Amino acid sequence: MKLKRESYGIIMMLGHLCADISGGALPAILPFLVAQKGISLASAAGLTFALSSIGSVIQPVFGSMADKHSRPWMMCLGIFMSGCGISMLGFLDSYWAMFAAVAFTGIGSALFHPDGGRMANYVAGERKGRGISNFSVGGNLGGAVGPMLAVFGISHFGLKGTAILAVPAFLMAAFLLSQTKTLAGFANEGAQATKAAMAAGQKDDWKGFGKLTAVTFLRSTLSIGMTTFIPLFWMSVLLQSDARSGTTTTIIAFAGALSTLIGGRLADRLGFNRVIRSGLVMYIPCLLVIIFSRWVGLSTIMLIPLAMSLNLAFSPSVALGQKLLPNHVGLASGVTMGLASSFGGVISPILGKVGDAQGLPTVLWILVGVAVVACVGSFFVPDAPEAVKVPASSQAASQKTN
Structure with a gap:
């Protein structure tokens, strides 16, 4: 099935x-x-570690491989694997079997993201912020649809209802597999354009990218800390039911999806780093209100600006990383969407132990401190460099060699 080029931006978002x-x-x-299997808060955070950290460590490797040679079938395999792991949690009783299942999903995610982010960059044209925000919002929507599917499945079929999570992943993997030839063509075009720009003097800013990565590490801690401990805070401190506590992640995801769309478009107009800084600054007062309030209604309302402020910085961070490393777009995607963005998964078990010992x-409060450090660090990150102009003759010569 032949589709228009612009349609593939939407396809990558759905993937x-x-x-x-x-x-x-x-x-x-x-x-x-926690309620039905009796695992501790630290063990629950350990599952977050398995998802976020094991796969993310190898994600830059997959990104570097994508820069050298595109393999669209890896995206298909990644989506398939992501649907196989966590969907099995309801059938498992052993904690370490749960850990392995979650890690399997994490590895599948690591396979998809670098090539997916690279492909979204290629089909976006000049409006990288918008293109990456469209791609990124797919992840936000996945974070919104996932909790709804899980709660629906568990409510109707018990814990074994987690199996419903595999259905959309299997269907999308099959569809993308049918599009691998076209996707390989887009990747080849992008590689040719990069080679021509390198010949014209395009260089990577590794120092600036390192500063951005450090801020993204901190932002990841805030993001994973929020999605992991806010539902537990609702259950343990605000004394809400399991189901109602689980729906907080849906609120966070939908608000984050809207903010991700806004963030990329604002970055194209106002500058990537200005949007990143604004989001981090606004996050702090929102979290403070939730800490001090014990009124469930107010706390629930504050989840919306909390998630929007943090996700405002996500797609500009990914797009800025690709602009700082224009010759290694896959690697930049693997780091900003994988390794750095999943750093919170490494920290979450430590935060879980703090929660077990000192309370949620x-x-x-620790997350507030991390947010302050991230705000300060964002002022040291450079904004996007000017794109190198490639002479038509140089680009034609690059295409001939390919």
Whole structure:
């Protein structure tokens, strides 16, 4: 089936949605595992570690491989694997079997994201912020649809209802497999354009990218801390039911999806780093209101600006990383969407132990401190460099060699 080029931006967004459904569902499943399987807060955070960290460590490797040679079939395999792991949680009793299942989903996600982000960059044209925000919002929507599917499945079929999470992933993997020839063509065009720009003097800013990566590490801690511990805060501190606590992740995901769309478009107009800084600054007062308030209504309302402020910075961070490393777009995607963005998964078990020992409000206070450091760090990150102009003759010569 032949589609228009611009349609593939939407296809990559939907692929991202399906790749992230299972991962997005995990925070909503955790309260059920705590209540029905008897796992501790630290063990619940350990599952977040398995999802976020194991796969993300190898994600830059997959990104570097994509820069050298595109393999669209890896995106298909990644989506398929992401649907296989967490969907099995309801059938498992052993904690380490759960850990392995979640890690399997994490590896599948690592396969998809670098090539997916690279492909979204190629089909976006000049409006990289908008293109990456469209791609990124697929992940946000996956985080929204995942909890709803999980809660629906568990409510109707018990914990074995987690199996429903595999359906959209399997369907999208099959569809993308039918499009691999066209996607390989887009990747080849992008590689030719990069080679011509390198010949014209295009260089990578590794120092600036390192600063951006450090801020993204901190932002990841805030993001995963929020999605992991807000549902548990609702259950343990605000004394809400398992199901109602799980729906907080859906609110966070939908608000984050809207903000991701806005963030990329604002970045194209106002500058990438200006949008990143604004989002991090606004996050702090929103979290403080939730910490101090014990009124469920107000706290629930504040979830919306909390999620929107943090996700305002996500797609500009990914697009800025690709602009700082224009010769290694796949690697930049693997780091900003994988390794750095999943750093919170490494920290979450530590925060879980703090929560077990000192209570969940202490965990949220730690997140406030992390947000302050991230705000300060964002002022040291450079904005996007000017694109190198490639002479038509140079680009034609590059295409001939390919």
